[in-house]
Amino acid sequence: MARVNNWQLGREMSYWYPESRPEKQFAAVFDINKCIACQTCTLACKTTWTSGKGQEYMLWNNVETKPYGFYPLSWDLKLLEMLDGQQWSPDGSTYEGSTIFESAPAGERVLGWRPEDEDYAYPNVGEDDCAGQIDGGASLQMPHMAWFYYLARICNHCTYPACLAACPRGSIYKRPEDGIVLVDQGRCRGYQECVRGCPYKKVFFNPMTGTSEKCIACFPKIEQGLQPQCFVNCIGKIRLAGWISKPGEEREDNPIDYLVRIRKIALPLFPQFGLEPNVYYIPPIHVPTSFTRQMFGPGVDDAIAAYKKAAAEGDDDLTGLLGLFGSTEEVLSRWNRSGETITGFNDKGEEAVRVPLREPVSIRPSYDKLYQITRVNCP
Amino acid sequence: MRKASIIFAALALAAAFAASGCRGRTVSPSEVVAVPEQEITLDPLDDAWYPLPYHPAKLILQDLVEPRLMEPSTAEVEVTAMTDGKDVAFRLEWIDGSQNDLPGPQAFIDGCAIQLPSKQDANVPAPQMGEEGKSVEIAYWRADWQAIVDGRADEISSIYPNAAVDHYPFKAESLQKDPKKQQEMARRYAPARALGNDRSGPRKQPVEDMVAGGPGTLSPASPVSSGKGVRTDKGWSVVIVRPLPAFLTDKQSANIAFAIWQGENNETGARKMRTGWIPLVIRRLPE
Ligand code: SF4
Numbered sequence A: 001m002a003r004v005n006n007w008q009l010g011r012e013m014s015y016w017y018p019e020s021r022p023e024k025q026f027a028a029v030f031d032i033n034k035c036i037a038c039q040t041c042t043l044a045c046k047t048t049w050t051s052g053k054g055q056e057y058m059l060w061n062n063v064e065t066k067p068y069g070f071y072p073l074s075w076d077l078k079l080l081e082m083l084d085g086q087q088w089s090p091d092g093s094t095y096e097g098s099t100i101f102e103s104a105p106a107g108e109r110v111l112g113w114r115p116e117d118e119d120y121a122y123p124n125v126g127e128d129d130c131a132g133q134i135d136g137g138a139s140l141q142m143p144h145m146a147w148f149y150y151l152a153r154i155c156n157h158c159t160y161p162a163c164l165a166a167c168p169r170g171s172i173y174k175r176p177e178d179g180i181v182l183v184d185q186g187r188c189r190g191y192q193e194c195v196r197g198c199p200y201k202k203v204f205f206n207p208m209t210g211t212s213e214k215c216i217a218c219f220p221k222i223e224q225g226l227q228p229q230c231f232v233n234c235i236g237k238i239r240l241a242g243w244i245s246k247p248g249e250e251r252e253d254n255p256i257d258y259l260v261r262i263r264k265i266a267l268p269l270f271p272q273f274g275l276e277p278n279v280y281y282i283p284p285i286h287v288p289t290s291f292t293r294q295m296f297g298p299g300v301d302d303a304i305a306a307y308k309k310a311a312a313e314g315d316d317d318l319t320g321l322l323g324l325f326g327s328t329e330e331v332l333s334r335w336n337r338s339g340e341t342i343t344g345f346n347d348k349g350e351e352a353v354r355v356p357l358r359e360p361v362s363i364r365p366s367y368d369k370l371y372q373i374t375r376v377n378c379p
Numbered sequence B: 001m002r003k004a005s006i007i008f009a010a011l012a013l014a015a016a017f018a019a020s021g022c023r024g025r026t027v028s029p030s031e032v033v034a035v036p037e038q039e040i041t042l043d044p045l046d047d048a049w050y051p052l053p054y055h056p057a058k059l060i061l062q063d064l065v066e067p068r069l070m071e072p073s074t075a076e077v078e079v080t081a082m083t084d085g086k087d088v089a090f091r092l093e094w095i096d097g098s099q100n101d102l103p104g105p106q107a108f109i110d111g112c113a114i115q116l117p118s119k120q121d122a123n124v125p126a127p128q129m130g131e132e133g134k135s136v137e138i139a140y141w142r143a144d145w146q147a148i149v150d151g152r153a154d155e156i157s158s159i160y161p162n163a164a165v166d167h168y169p170f171k172a173e174s175l176q177k178d179p180k181k182q183q184e185m186a187r188r189y190a191p192a193r194a195l196g197n198d199r200s201g202p203r204k205q206p207v208e209d210m211v212a213g214g215p216g217t218l219s220p221a222s223p224v225s226s227g228k229g230v231r232t233d234k235g236w237s238v239v240i241v242r243p244l245p246a247f248l249t250d251k252q253s254a255n256i257a258f259a260i261w262q263g264e265n266n267e268t269g270a271r272k273m274r275t276g277w278i279p280l281v282i283r284r285l286p287e
């Protein structure tokens, strides 16, 4: 095992291979607060990539309703139970527990487990149903008596992929040009070690070809400077794809750097696993942070506070940047704000899109004086 | 007096079993003997195997690389061999209480493999899949490939009989009249097949030929071997036929090693039971 730097843990950790960061690292920010679980992303991916024989059950992109939804069943709970002591230092700067690499049992490369086929049989069906007893006369109050949120998930194209570390054949590789993690379909022999190793359960075994397959970050699109299918088809405009800089090289004008490293409002999923995952989440604001702290790390409270303040207190940079989500198919590697206008630039440095700080809003009165009728919202 | 006669009866019974039940099978305790025959057989149940001496090869854990098994499983594989001077056939028989030939997530497949050094050298390669510059040739049989060769359809319903499929793009009506285009489309949605990955099927042979120069380096070799496996009441009986290596003659012995995977025990890849090198000789049966 080598010693590598994991900025999400604030410390070095053990990994199967030495640190070798790609030239550019594909990264994304998902704003959980905007997700409506319409599953359009899931279908965009499904119809693009996994309509073949043996791929029937695969959802490279899935949206699950937390806390009761999983795909596959209990993917996070199982590992959380296996991983001892996940404590952070009191100031939240350093992870003091051990990662899945550091707690690999004898004979294994990583701490992991493998779902059975039935565990894939419950992709978000019924998890939105209220799990508790509702007393007579109950009504919705704020803050919620009961809570849930939608968690959209793809492969995290981790800096330290467990799938890659777990493969004894070296069939998984991380592309040096963009950090996208791929299973070499010509080399894979279907040992399912990656399925076992990936804590996010984002590698799937194809029983018809006998190889393992996973999200490819839509690399043919990325190579053309375009955002992946599940990003551009997102109805809620919750997603933004881009590049995250190497630790210490972050730039204010890089949208991902700004949200993740500078403003720290977007957080990694289960950083304590130790993979340095590169999909970052703006945590849900109406959920007890005792829950989300375990899922997104100790930065949750600060992230929520900054996010809430952005609109309320005229934080125009942050508010403006959030407006670039879902505004263009192009990958934005740079942005700026000039007054009320936010501009996004593509990889070539050309202007790709321009959005207003605030969309114009007009509210129709419910009573139409001209026709003397009350307007209703249904057709 | 009574005691003595009971012992005598037991001995007589044992002798009778040895003669009939085991049909006079002889053990070759320290080497695998390939017996010259006019013709070799691919059928593990062929009577031609029974007069031949078998070698009970002890299996040990693969313990060189992670991931690995921590507890031993299959203890032994019985190996019988014959050659027609051109090819050599090995029959491997081992005890395996469960038949695992349906692939799936967390579903692993019974299998076995034979391994020979690529060339004869006094300095033999490591038995754990060879070494850099000292490669080994491997022929690998799998129960799911056998099932496909025996007629299992290349459809998801073969694995999940109640699978519901809305639509496959290659089943689109517009492609129905053009089988070539249809196949092309099907391959597009089976990336491993599109890349010509040998193991991705649908297999025409239950045996795959490979070459390795150390753990993790297993690569496809040109297909020269064939095989057939059948389920017995105790486990598996599998014949693997490969070309007789030029360096193996009736005057010159070689080395061979074996590996067994028990699907039920989630054995796959490096998680396996294996042997060390075992001498392999060509020798006629005594007249
Ligand atoms: S999320 Fe899983 S599959 Fe994706 S790179 Fe990380 S370990 Fe690999």
Ligand code: SF4
Pocket (backbone or CB within 6 Å): A044, A045, A046, A048, A049, A060, A061, A154, A155, A214, A215, A216, A217, A218, A228, A229, A230, A231
């Ligand atoms: S990035 Fe592309 S391959 Fe990955 S989940 Fe989204 S649509 Fe699917």
